[in-house]
Amino acid sequence: MRYIHTIWISIALISLATSCAYQDGDRNIEYSPNMYHSIPLEPYSQVKDDWAQGAEPQTIFKNGLNAQNAPEGTLPRTEGWYEKEAYQPYHLENDTAGYRISAEGLKSPFESVGYEYNGVAVDCSAETFQRGKRLYEVYCQVCHGASGQGNGNLTSKGNKPFDGIVPDYTSDVGTGLKNLPAGKMFHSITYGKGQMGSYASQMTPQQRWEVISYIQYFQRK
Ligand code: HEC
Structure with a gap:
């Protein structure tokens, strides 16, 4: 009889020791699973967990x-002159020192490709120039005139x-203003000058340089 007890106790001990097998880190019972597994939309995850x-x-x-692509026409905020400039505050102050420095310190981002308009050499491509011309006609011509002589509709009557x-x-x-440097133009278009308001909110830096290309055509004519 004593042996039978010993056998039973041994069997019980062996089963106890072997029943708790290690299962690859899985919990057998998960308490409150919603606390671990997110039900809400995970904005940057493309899977439902x-x-x-x-x-x-x-x-x-x-x-x-889940994270949708940017809408068409969205501007990237890296790379290139335009993207950087468009989102950076203009670095010169709206004072006489800023105006003076602008003459030398600011340069058009465009390069001359030998394009001529009405026989006048301009420092940018035909497309850039035409964009500048269009902007001028929309925003500036009413005062500065179609011939750039300050005789627009608003000024001549x-x-x-x-x-x-x-x-x-x-x-x-x-x-x-035949000899006005392009940098000063950029400064004045950005901040406005005298009776002329600022165009910083209507025109991106690139558009300001485009319109300057067109003004330079008047200067060189
Ligand atoms: C409401 C009339 C008006 C409009 C519109 C206008 N300007 Fe002017 N602009 C002026 C006046 C007035 C001056 C002279 C400012 C001064 O020297 O007191 C001037 C001066 C300038 C100058 C010379 C600035 C300097 O540093 O001496 C530039 C460059 C210029 N404008 C560009 C533009 C451009 C580009 C546009 C269109 C985006 C534009 N203007 C639209 C009235 C206007």
């Missing part, structure tokens, strides 16, 4: 992307305060 069924591609949007105060790009006498 469904704890009961495992991960599977999400189906909330038809294209299967006794309209105060602009009548007679818009400078002539083609002349180098008096208030004429």
Whole structure:
């Protein structure tokens, strides 16, 4: 009889020792699974982590992307002059020192490709120039005039305060701006000058340089 007890106790001990096998880190019972497995949409995950069924591609949007692609026409915020400049604050102050430094310190991002408009050499490509011309016609011509002589509609019919105060790009006498450096133009278009308002909110830096290409055509004519 004593042996039978010993055998039973041994069997019990052996089963106790072997029943708790290590199972690859899985918990046999998971307490409150919702605490571990997120049910809400994971914005940057393209899968639904469904704890009961495992991960599977999400189906909330038809294209299967939770983080949607940027809308068409979105500008990247890296690389290249335009993207960098467009999002950076203009570094010169709106004062006389800033205006003085702009003459030397600011350079057009465009390069001359030998394009001529009406026989006048301009420092950019035909497309850039045409964009500048269009911008000028939309925003500037009303004061500065179709010929750049300060005789736009707003200035030539006794309209105060602009009548007679818009400078002539083609002349180098008096208030004429024939020799105004491009950097100063950029500065003035950005901050405005005298009776002329700022165009910083209407035109990106690139567009300001485009319109300057067109103004330089008047200066060189
Ligand atoms: C409402 C009329 C008006 C409009 C529109 C206008 N300007 Fe002017 N602009 C002026 C006047 C007035 C001056 C002279 C400012 C001064 O020297 O006091 C001037 C001066 C300038 C100068 C010379 C700045 C300097 O440093 O001496 C530039 C360059 C210029 N404008 C560019 C533009 C461009 C580019 C546009 C269009 C995006 C534009 N302007 C639109 C009225 C206007």
